[in-house]
Amino acid sequence: MILLFFFLSYVTNAQFNISGLVIDNTTLIPIKNATIIDVKTGNKTLSDNNGTFKLVSNGIIEISFAGYETKKITVTNDQSITISLIPNINLLQEVFINSQSIPLQEKYATDAIAIVSKQEINRGNTIELHPILNKVPGVFMQNGTLNTNRITIRGIGARNLFGTANIRTYFGDIPLTDGNGESSIEDLELASISRIDIHKGPSSSSYGVGLGGTILLRPEFIDYQTTEAFFSSSLGSYGLSRNIAKIAIGGKKSNLNIVYSNNHSSGYRDNNSYNRNTVTVTSSIYSGEKNSFSIIASYVDLKAGIPSSLDQEDFDNNPRQAAFTWGRSQAFEDVRHGILGLTWKHNYNPLFSHHTSIFTSFRNNYEPRPFNILKEESNTIGIRSRIIGISNLFNKKWNWTAGGELFLDFYNSKTFDNLYEDFPPGTGSILGDQLSDLDEKRNYYNLFAETNFKANDKLQFNFGIHLNQTFFDIDDEFLVDNDDSSGSFDFDPIFSPKAGVNYLLNNNFIFFGNVAHGFSTPTTSETLLPDGEFNPDIKPEIGWNYEIGTRYNFFKSKLYGSLSLYSLRIKDLLVARRTEEDNFFAINAGKTIHNGIEGTINYNLLKFNQKQLNLFANASINDYKFNDFVDLDSDFSGNDVTGVPSHVINLGVDLISKKGIYGNLNFQIVGEIPANDQNTVFNDQYELLNGKIGYKNNIIKHLSYDLFLGANNILDIKYASQLQINASGFGGNAPRYFYPGIPFNIYGGINIKYRL
Structure with a gap:
């Protein structure tokens, strides 16, 4: 005793x-x-x-x-x-952002920022990124197929013919934007992402100044002192199947998270199958008060058919077919893509630290198209380092950072004749004689500095500068055609300043504003003239963004949101010009003005028994015009900018629950979209209704399940989910502008989680 x-x-x-x-x-x-x-x-x-x-x-x-x-x-x-x-989904204005520059709470930012939480990512079927991004005001993602997408922010990137351009993207500290300024973020596994931060406009100088802004994909790290195993399986319309397996172990000072996924779809259209396998590994290590490390690795193996776009008649009468030549050649892309990055953070003292990341990636692609067969190999390596400090100057506290990024991209492309027309239908693409072989070095450096100055408890300022220089070097290894495209092109250094202000009026309103400079360099193909020589007159697109806005909350954060007004003015717009020989080359031929209003409102209607019922609404009202755009004999001045909807409105209700029934419903209105610079062809306004319902509970103490059922395009609206802008007809055929959207479709499945 x-x-x-x-x-x-x-x-x-x-x-x-x-x-x-x-x-x-x-x-x-x-x-x-x-x-x-x-x-x-x-x-x-x-x-x-x-x-x-x-x-x-x-x-x-x-x-x-x-x-x-x-x-x-x-x-x-x-x-x-x-x-x-873990961030509280109702108080995202309080959470910290800018892990790659000066960390601060979102409410004190001087630019327009959207945070997409894990809860919002999981509102849909989690295989598609576009329903998630299209709920963010100012962001619009067109989705022709699972592997054909284009993301625009405030209209920037809408004129890119294929894929996403003029927007910086990162996975953790690893750049996803290649040396050509193009990004493919839709290939990453959404189950490995914990949050998406979107900086709108060219004000995010510490990330590299893309005209449209920056998208930061935050990888998921497991909690320390936690063990978790997760499995998810779901099925859906048009042969959709999705399986995810995750295992995660967290100790006192380190953790490891491994996610595997397989995604398959037979496709709504002909020649539209899709199969993607991914493995994502994340780990963080805390080795004392001064040092910490994080590791991110991802591998993607993707093979997907390419049905391409349709003309108006086929879109109206037979939208499930592939474009004739693309179906006949059985066009597809076969991609293997890997990234690896290591970040080291060292604290010298409570007021001074440095962060250094080294990264590498590769991307191999085999892509038969009707006009040729493309083989691509790309390897990148880079380093990003910055110091972060807190200083006292004039008896005021200054948070500051300074650093740089070096990016080296080695790219090779070969094209071959496609002999599919010489063989019976159903044979598909056949490799023919070689047509080209180009080695490209696409390198750049970024230098940046930024500071936050707190004048008093209510007023703070942000100043930043960014210096970039981009270098292209092309070596033509195929001289059989007597056409040598070899050469070098060094852009002049571009200096981009920004200034911002944030003012706390009271507990309900915070006002912010900024003026920022941005640019987008041409791709290597845009720097070439029709004879293969570099165009010495080509220049980057340059823009200035002017913005004011407010963030608000009332009733102890039950009602909260934001409102922004902006004007983005761009000169030296890059456009494609047709030559007499029916070739195309890029010129700087225009100016655009992007005026817009963005607003969000969220209301926590009810909160009871570990459940809450939220209402939300947001809108983007876009007035984007060609201010001065004359190309040869055509004057497009005053026309709407191509490829951008006049407005996007979202209305929704979200029942959130840690146990029991949960669900959400989202109604989206997308305004008409010009399909060509002449503004003679438009994609009509359309409305989409998507929803999901589920039930989650525990089987035993540490084992839980989640059953869910969802539906997209519940109203079965016929619409074009992506446009091929400024499409041209060949051989007397009508232009093929339209990618058909998927009609009413459903999905359902189960998640099982074991957590200690």
Whole structure:
């Protein structure tokens, strides 16, 4: 009895020396001023600028910070731990952003930023990115097929013929934008992403200045001191199947997360099959108060048919068919893509640190098309490093960062004759004689500096500068045709400044504004004249963005949202000009003005029994015009900018539940879209209704399930989900502008999770 008494007394009164680090679960940003309290004694402390803390505890500590879910941890001995806090989906204005520049809470940003949480990513079938991004005001993703997409931000990138351009994209610290300024983020597995941050406009100087803005995909890291296994399987219309397996282990100072996925679809259209396998690995290591590391790796194996676009008659009467020559040649792309990155963060002291990332990637593609067969190989390597500091100047606190990024892209493309017409129908593409062989070096460097200056408790300023220079070097290895496209092209260095302000009026309103300069360099193909020589007169597109806005919340954050007004003015617009020989080459021939209004409103209508019912609405009203656009004898001045809807409106309801029934419904209105510069062909306005319902519960204490059923295009609207802008007809055929959208379709499945 005496021994038992002493044992119980020790357990009850034991004190443990706890040290640790508090970080954001998605960005890994250290959270300063988080409250750490010992539950039994009430003893508490705050984390410092680097997120670190020390506390004497009697066994249970509670960690909290505004905008994040409170966490409790039991400790049984002296230890050093890492604590990751999960953002609260109703308080995203409080969470930390800018992990690659100066970390700050979203509400204090001077530019327009949208945060897409894990909850919002999971609202749909999670194989398609476009329903997620199209709920973000100012962002519009056209989706011809699962492997044919185009993302625009405030109209930038709409004139790119294929894929996404003029927008910077990152997966963690790894650039996804290649040396040509093009990105393919739709190939990544959405189950491996914890959050998407979107900086709209050219104000994100620390990421490289793309005219449209920056999309940051945050990889998912498992919580420390957690073990999790996850499996998901779902089936849907048109042969859709999706399987995901995840295993994650988190220790006190390190974690490992591995996600495998297989996605398959037979496709709505002919020659439209899709099969993608991915493996994504993330890991973070906390090696004391001064050093931490994170590793990101992803591999994608994708093969997908290419049905291409249709003319008006085929779109109206037989939208499931592939374009004739694309179906006859059985066109497809076969892609293998891998990325790997390592980031090291070192804290010299609470006021000074540095972050360095090294990264590499490869992409191989075999792509038969009716007009030729393309073989591509691309390898990149780069480094990104920056220092972050806090200084006192004129008795005021200055947060600042400075750094650089070096990106080297080695690309080879070969084309071959496609002999499919020489063989019986059904044979598909046949490799013929070689037509070209180009080696390209597409390199650039970025230098940047940025500072946040807090004038007083209500007013702060942001200033940034960015310097970029891009270099193209082409070596023509195929001289049999007596056409040598070899050459070098070095763009002049481009200096891009920005300035922003943020003013806290009161607890309900925050106002912000910014002026920022941006640019987009031409691709290597756009720098070439029809004879293969470099065009010495080609210039980057240049733009200035002017913006004011507000973020608001009322009734203890039950009602919150934002409103932005902007004007983006672009000169030296790149356009394609037809020559007498029916070739095309790029010229700087225009100016555009992108005026717009973006607004969001969210209302937490009910909150009961671990459930909440939210209403939301958002809108983009776009007035994008060619201000001065004359190409030879054609004057397009005053016309609407091609490929951009006049407006996008979303209305929705979301029932969120940790257990039991959950669901959401989203109604979207997309305004008419000009299909050509002449504004003689438009894609009509259309409306989409998507929804999902599910039920989740525990099987046993640590094992849970989630059954779900969803439907897209519930109203069965006929619409074009992507446009081939400025399409031309050949051989007397009508232009093929339209990619048919998928009619009413359903999906359903089950998620099973084991978590300790």
